[in-house]
Amino acid sequence: MMILVQNATPETILLFHDQLSNELPNIKGKWGFNFKIFRNNHFSVPPELADTHSSSPETTFLHTLSPSYMAHTTITLINRKTSGVFCTSVKEENGSDDALYAIPDKHLNLGATTGLNDPFDSFVHQKLQAAWSQKQIIRGDGGQIYELQNGNLIFRTSNVFLHGIFKGLLIQIEILDTGIPPAKLSDINEIQALFKTIIQKYRIPEGTTCYDVLNAKHLDTCGDLALQYSYILNF
Amino acid sequence: MVHQLLLVSTIPHSSYVQTISTLKALTGQLAPQEISLYTMLTKPHHVFKPKFEPGKVNQIEQYYMKCVTTWEPSKKATKMDIAEPVFPTDEIVVDKLFTNGYKNVWTLQIADIPIAGKNQVVSARTIFESTLVHHHTSVDGKDSMLQFLDDLGYDVINQYWVNGVQFFYGDVVIEILKLFIRDDEKEGIKLKPLDSSNSFQIRCYRNIPKSTDIEMISQGTKELLKLQEHLKNLFQLEVPDRMCMDSRVQNPV
Numbered sequence: 001m002m003i004l005v006q007n008a009t010p011e012t013i014l015l016f017h018d019q020l021s022n023e024l025p026n027i028k029g030k031w032g033f034n035f036k037i038f039r040n041n042h043f044s045v046p047p048e049l050a051d052t053h054s055s056s057p058e059t060t061f062l063h064t065l066s067p068s069y070m071a072h073t074t075i076t077l078i079n080r081k082t083s084g085v086f087c088t089s090v091k092e093e094n095g096s097d098d099a100l101y102a103i104p105d106k107h108l109n110l111g112a113t114t115g116l117n118d119p120f121d122s123f124v125h126q127k128l129q130a131a132w133s134q135k136q137i138i139r140g141d142g143g144q145i146y147e148l149q150n151g152n153l154i155f156r157t158s159n160v161f162l163h164g165i166f167k168g169l170l171i172q173i174e175i176l177d178t179g180i181p182p183a184k185l186s187d188i189n190e191i192q193a194l195f196k197t198i199i200q201k202y203r204i205p206e207g208t209t210c211y212d213v214l215n216a217k218h219l220d221t222c223g224d225l226a227l228q229y230s231y232i233l234n235f
Numbered sequence: 236m237v238h239q240l241l242l243v244s245t246i247p248h249s250s251y252v253q254t255i256s257t258l259k260a261l262t263g264q265l266a267p268q269e270i271s272l273y274t275m276l277t278k279p280h281h282v283f284k285p286k287f288e289p290g291k292v293n294q295i296e297q298y299y300m301k302c303v304t305t306w307e308p309s310k311k312a313t314k315m316d317i318a319e320p321v322f323p324t325d326e327i328v329v330d331k332l333f334t335n336g337y338k339n340v341w342t343l344q345i346a347d348i349p350i351a352g353k354n355q356v357v358s359a360r361t362i363f364e365s366t367l368v369h370h371h372t373s374v375d376g377k378d379s380m381l382q383f384l385d386d387l388g389y390d391v392i393n394q395y396w397v398n399g400v401q402f403f404y405g406d407v408v409i410e411i412l413k414l415f416i417r418d419d420e421k422e423g424i425k426l427k428p429l430d431s432s433n434s435f436q437i438r439c440y441r442n443i444p445k446s447t448d449i450e451m452i453s454q455g456t457k458e459l460l461k462l463q464e465h466l467k468n469l470f471q472l473e474v475p476d477r478m479c480m481d482s483r484v485q486n487p488v
Contacts, residue, residue, distance in 0.1 A: 044281035044297075044388070054284060062387075078386035082379060085369040101368045104340060110305045111270040111401065111410070113342040113366055114442050116237040123365040126236075127345040130283045130297040131388040220371035 002228045003199075004160065005207035008169035012205050013159075016169070017144065019203055020155060025146035031069045031156060033140040035229055036121050038062040038132040062132050063230045064121040069145065069156075073101055074120040075222045077230055083214065083223030086120035138162050138233050140170060152176050153198070162235055170232070171204060172225075186216035208232060238446035240455045241349075241358040241438060242463060242472040248320050248433035250470070251411075255318075257469055258402045258409060267400035270410060273306040273329075274397065277389040283486050297484040300389055301344040306396050317398055317413060320433040327415065327426040329396065341380060342366045348481045357459050358474045361446050396426055399435070407458050410438040439463075439472055 005012065039062075042055040049056070065075045072089040090113075091102040108115050124132050143158030156172040173195065184190050191211055198204070210231045213224040246254055259265060276299060283297045306329065315327060342364050349360040372379040384391065399412035414429040414436065439462055441455035463472040 040388075041283075041295075043285045044279070044283050047280070047282055050282040050284070054286075056281070060386075078383070081374060082372040082382045082386045083370065084367045084383050086365050087368045088366070103366050103368060107305055107340050107342070107366070109268065110272065111397075112272055112303045112305050112340075113364055114237050114239075114362065116364070116442060116444055117342075118236055118363055118365050120365045120367075123343065123345075123363055127298055127300075127363050128387070129295045130285075131279060131281065214371060214373040215375075218371070222369065223371040 002211075002232045003171040003173070003204060003207045003209045004168050004232045005171065005205045006168040008205065008207075013157075013169050016171075016203075016205055017157070020146050023146075023148055023202065025148045025155070026151070028145035028147050028154075031067065031140075031143040031145055032158060033065060033067040033143070034121070035066075035138040035140070035233055036064045036134060037136040037138070037230075038064075038124060039135050041129065041131055041133045044131050061230070062124065063226055064124070065226045065229050066119065066121065067140075068143075070100060072099070075226045076120050076124075077223065077226040080227060080230060081214070083220065083226055084120075085222050086117075086123075088117040088119055090115055136162065136235075138167075138235075148202075155202075160233065162233075167233075167235060168207070169205070171207075173198060173204075185219065188216075236444075236446065237362050237364070238443040238448075238452065239346075239360055239362055239440050240443070240452065240459055241360070241440040241475065242459055243358075243439075243475045244437040244470040244472045246411075246435050246437060246470050248435070251318060251435060254411065254435075254469055255400070257466070258411075261465065262402045262404050262409075264402050267402050267411075270397060270399045270401050270412060271306045272397040273304050274395050275302040275391045276300075276393040276395075277302060277384060278392045279484060280385075280388050280390045283484070297486065298345045299482045299484060301342075302384070302391075303342045303344060304338045304340060306398070315398055317400065321413075321428050323427070323431070329424050329426060338380065339370070340366065340368050346480070346482050348483065349475075349477045351477065355474055355477075357456050358477065358480070359452070359456075360480065395429070404462055405458055406455070407439055407441045407462055409462075410436075410440075412436045412438065437470060437472070 040060045045053050045056045060079050063077045072087055074086045077083045085101050087101050087103050089102055090108045092105045094102050107113055125134050139161045140158035141161060143156060146155040154174040158170045160167045160170050178194060180190050195211060210228045212227055212231060213219055214227055278299055279297045285295060344362060344364045347361045349358045370379040370383050372382040374382050396415040397412050399410055402409040412435060415426040416429050418425040418427040439459060441459060443451050443455055
């Protein structure tokens with residue numbers, strides 16, 4: 001789940017960090033992110049309208065998210081409907097096996113990639129410009145990662161900047177084991193109640209919240225995260 | 236982004252054994268590495284109608300895009316041996332991709348048209364790739380990779396399979412390939428060689444990470460020309476036709 005505190009001041013941010021530190025969390029280091037918003041290029045017209053229209057009447061979005069805690073990885077979301085995870089590093093080059101996603105060795109060895117990959121956001125920006133135009137770049141800086149409840153609860157906080165202008169404090173909350181039976185996970189009321197107790201317990205400042213998922217029957221960590229960013233960082 | 240220098244050639248099936256033993260001797264590589272790929276060729280769904288304004292150069296192009304994944308022959312079929320010629324009666328069958336479990340890893344690739352010029356001794360072009368390792372969609376009952384392409388704005392217009400071997404000569408890669416296309420629908424998908432004479436395609440290339448690295452490009456070009464000289468009695472490596480490698484979509488103006 002994500003919360004964006006738009007009226008955050010240095011005081012409220014410090015206060016929140018102090019409160020969290022009092023819970024004696026495991027501090028897992030710093031992080032940041034890059035979030036890009038692309039809109040469909042209006043000069044690309046659906047074929048059935050090509051004879052009558054000079055620009056496309058529809059508006060669709062493509063978002064890309066690159067969090068620094070997922071190295072070499074870009075998550076993308078198109079039309080808030082379909083998501084993909086892109087990697088630029090091959091497993092055998094990674095050295096360690098702890099990366100969540102990597103290009104399998106076989107994919108390189110059998111010749112499917114040259115091994116010299118571009119991050120997906122720059123691929124879109126360079127070669128899919130006829131379909132997608134880049135509109136906004138949002139950066140997260142000065143982020144902290146806190147682990148609580150023996151690693152079951154993770155808070156990631158970050159200052160949000162749109163083209164260099166401060167837009168608020170982002171609080172990303174991740175619960176690994178919710179204690180909710182799998183059959184009830186798609187019940188939005190259950191999820192809402194769970195986060196409400198956490199918000200109260202850790203006295204999280206008020207802000208815009210989002211816990212939408214792409215498909216409640218099949219949760220997808222990366223795709224759902226990108227969906228929540230797309231709603232929260234919608235300035 | 237990768238800057239690729241390329242020469243191509245073709246050999247009849249009868250030269251395969253001699254070619255392989257020569258390349259083994261040349262490279263010192265006793266066992267060549269396998270190449271096995273499935274490629275979907277895609278085209279932008281929308282028609283691009285940029286506004287032409289006087290004095291403004293429009294640099295945006297629409298490109299065909301390849302989606303490449305590894306090809307593992309159907310479990311039912313016997314393992315393919317590229318050294319054996321393929322006859323029309325042979326059955327090379329592959330599983331239908333999007334019905335019997337789906338593939339996660341796809342490399343999306345768009346290549347620029349090779350650099351123009353009369354005195355090009357090798358073909359040189361820039362290739363952009365990005366690799367999808369996981370996909371997911373909120374649309375029920377559809378493969379999420381096909382839905383992803385759909386949402387990205389691309390239609391699948393053709394497909395082909397590639398099988399062959401590769402050698403490494405310094406930093407130059409030598410590929411000896413056969414291309415397969417769909418034959419007709421049976422159980423699974425039956426394939427046939429694109430070229431029924433069973434000839435092999437040969438691609439020799441050197442990938443350079445930066446297109447601005449002039450020194451490495453000229454060194455790479457020299458390496459390819461040296462290889463061309465070494466192998467001239469075996470097959471003649473040539474610069475491929477630039478216009479055949481143009482991936483830009485032609486839109487009516």
